[in-house]
């Protein structure tokens with residue numbers, strides 16, 4: 595279970611999260627919607643341990659442990675995975691080499707034996723096919739020159755390979771064509787299980803028609819301002835954020 599209580603986060607001297615609270619029980623899928631600049635990506639970075647985001651007060655516990663005391667790699671070893679809004683390009687590292695290294699790091703963290711290159715290739719190929727990640731992409735440098743949709747499909751491939759316990763998807767639907775959106779949603783849905791939680795950040799109710807959330811939250815001005823079931827996403831799509839996002843003192 596993930597429990598975020600009264601979280602305040604600053605970047606430099608700017609406070610971005612201003613008392614955010616959120617609880618995600620194991621096995622549940624929560625969605626966060628909210629206007630541009632409200633702090634959604636900031637939350638995803640703080641959860642995954644990105645540098646430069648200072649937690650000034652509040653707490654985050656994951657299965658009873660203090661998440662904020664853990665290094666990024668420790669969080670990954672606990673099964674926390676972030677599909678980034680803007681996946682990073684890494685020249686000089688092939689996609690396949692990255693996947694093998696990251697997968698084996700995950701396996702080591704779980705006490706499983708490492709897989710050799712052939713075994714990883716077989717596994718990656720089987721999953722890559724259903725997400726339409728081509729052989730060519732696997733041979734190329736990680737994300738370098740990939741289209742927006744290709745990057746997002748590769749993020750989803752990583753998620754299905756690493757089988758995280760808490761998957762955070764930051765606008766994984768942005769830049770996807772309709773067919774790719776369905777492929778990505780199918781990939782995500784195959785991972786749904788009573789042992790796995792998901793936090794889906796999106797601007798569009800359309801994604802939530804495919805990945806049906808247990809709860810929808812609205813984040814505005816650094817804190818949660820509304821919460822509901824999947825029907826809330828439909829309401830927002832129809833009416834916009836309206837009074838929900840009026841800045842509070």
Ligand SMILES: Nc1ncnc2c1ncn2[C@@H]1O[C@H](COP(=O)(O)OP(=O)(O)OP(=O)(O)O)[C@@H](O)[C@H]1O
Nearest residue numbers: 605608610628629630631632633634635636637646
């Ligand atoms: N490194 C940084 N330096 C300065 N300001 C930052 C930094 N990171 C985030 N911010 C600011 O914090 C606010 C929240 O940004 P964030 O990316 O979390 O919003 P978001 O809700 O994910 O937005 P979007 O829907 O547009 O992706 C924005 O005003 C942004 O400019």
